[in-house]
Amino acid sequence: MSANTLLVQAERRNGATVVSRLRADGLWRTSRSFHEGSATRIVLAQLGPGMIRGDRFASRGTVGPGAHLIVAGQMATRILPGREPVTTSASWSVEAGGTLELLAEPTMICEGAAYETRLTLALAADAIAVVCEIIVCAESATARIATTVTRDGHTVVVDVLELADDARDKAANVVGTLIVLGPADLAALDRAADECPNARIGIGTFQAGDTLVRIAGTHVQPVREALARLHDAITSP
Secondary structure (H helix, E strand, O other), X not given: OOOEEEEEEEEEEOOEEEEEEEEEOOOEEEOOOXXXXXXXXXXXXXXXXXXXOOOEEEXXXXXXXXXXXXXXXXXXXXXXXXXXXXXXEEEEEEOOOOEEEEEOOOEEXXXXXXXXXXXXXXXXXXXXXXXXXXXXXXXXXXXXXXXXXXXXXXXEEEEEEEEOOOOOOOOOXXXXXXXXXXXXXXXXXXXXXXXXXXXXXXXXXOOOOOEEEEEEEOOHHHHXXXXXXXXXXXXXX
8 A cells, every 4th residue: 555645534414514534644735624615625735846756645535425525736736757657546435415526736747757547436326526637748748547437336437538748639738627427517518618718628428427528728727717617617506
């Protein structure tokens, strides 16, 4: 097991979400809990100048019945070059009526670096999850971002994004991803996309009705703004 491990457990108590267990080992660091209505937010970071030379980070967590947990990044993460790829893995379960939002800050993959990350989500039948991510990949860097989702024990989403020098669109070195696992207003997403002229945006649905949005551009800020606007479109009342 990686020395850099994070364990989170959230549950609903008296109409609010509380983080009942939080353990960060190695280079992981977490904030205290911030209450936002019935939801609770925690902010994650890693010590040091970035991830380098085969660093491995692992996290796992549980969102209990009816709880709403928001997990956000504190700042952009740099992936630095080394002899081995940097790898991260995250495994989350969301129980009945629960909601999980994973809102990462940009991951900046430097020249010559390799990055591999895997996210696994196990959702109850009526659980909801939202995943936001931005990858910035230098010309000679490589990245593989894999997401697998099960709902009620059945696989509903498998998404793999691979960025390599021989396969990447040179006009799209910044890629944003929004995955909505649960109901989504596609018309609202379309309207939000129309308001983002500086990024290329594609919106699609999986067979089970979940939604995937991919955003591409040459600079971080337009992609970040588009991702924030699309996230607001599906989370604002």
